[in-house]
Amino acid sequence: MWNNVRQLNAAASLLSAGALLALLGAAGYWLAERPMFALRAIQVEGDVAHINVPTIRADVVGTLRGNYFTVDLDRARVAFETMPWVRRASVRRVWPNGLAVSLEEYRPLGTWGDNQLVSVDGELFTANQAEIDDDIPEFSGPVGSEKMVVQRYHDFQKWLAPLGAAPEAVSLSARYAWTVRLTSGLEIDLGRERTAQTLDERSMRLVKAWPQVVRRWGDNIEHADLRYPNGLAIRAASMRFTQDPSASKGNK
Structure with a gap:
């Protein structure tokens, strides 16, 4: 090899290229670690109706590690998605020392149990129910039944609309x-639900009987039991009665 000029020249070229790459790598590392690239700004875009942007910056920035070049964008996304109300987040770098995050909020449809909300997509999430501006329906059900309950809520809206009222709670x-x-x-x-038509048929039974029920008992109906095969049971405020306490005493 030492007598082969061509091999010597090739080896020298490889050594020179390696040294140059090492020098460029060291220079790049030195440059990347300069304070000017430390993360200082986070731009928040998208749905922020229920999201406090200063709180997001204060809570999330402290969890991020690295600078403009080294920050883990996937880990940053997960950190944003752990915030209340945040359904989905996407994060990108902004030159030279910032991040931009685009947020998608959950769209609440109703409350779920005592401390959760369910979205229009049938997804459960945890947030302060007091932050809801409008009255929304109440839902409850076994674990994993959220999408089913949301779907039936929309069905009940349609099936029971002729009664002149809307569902405010579905359980x-x-x-x-x-x-x-x-x-x-x-x-x-x-x-x-015995069959796919059970709830529809029972709802229609009540709707068809409703005019006659109102004529007989008035419109202050408190309870309707549709679990019978071919009928229904009604309880109205006018059916209530109270016993005279004095009469009760006289019978003792």
Whole structure:
């Protein structure tokens, strides 16, 4: 090799190239670590109706590691998505020392249990229910039933609309029996879905009987039980009665 000029020249070229690459790498590392590239700014874009931007900056920035070049964007995305109300986040670098994050909020449809909300997509999320501006329906059901309850809520809206009221609460019991409370105050027991048509048919039974029920008992109906095969049971405020306490004493 030492007598081969061509091999010597090739080896020298390789050594020179390696040294140059090492020098460029060291220079790049030195430059990347300069204070000018330390993360100082976070731009927040997208849905922020329920999101406090200063709080996001204060809470998330402290969890980020690295600078403009070295920060892990996927880890930053996960950090943003752990914030209340945030459904999805995307993060990109902004030269020379910033990040831009685009946020998508959950769109709340109703409350779920005591401390959660359910979105229009049937996704559960945790947020302060007091931050909701409008009255929204109440939902509850077994674990994993969120999408089913949301779908049935929309069905009940359509099926029970002729009654002149909308569902304000939809509950699915542990035995998968349905109960609906309307804005009129009427509570409806629909029972379990035996077939794909069970709830639709029972709702239609109430709708068809409603004019006759109102004529007979008035419009202050409190409860309707539709779990019967071919009928229904009604309880109205006018059916209530109280016993005279003095009469009760006289019978003792």
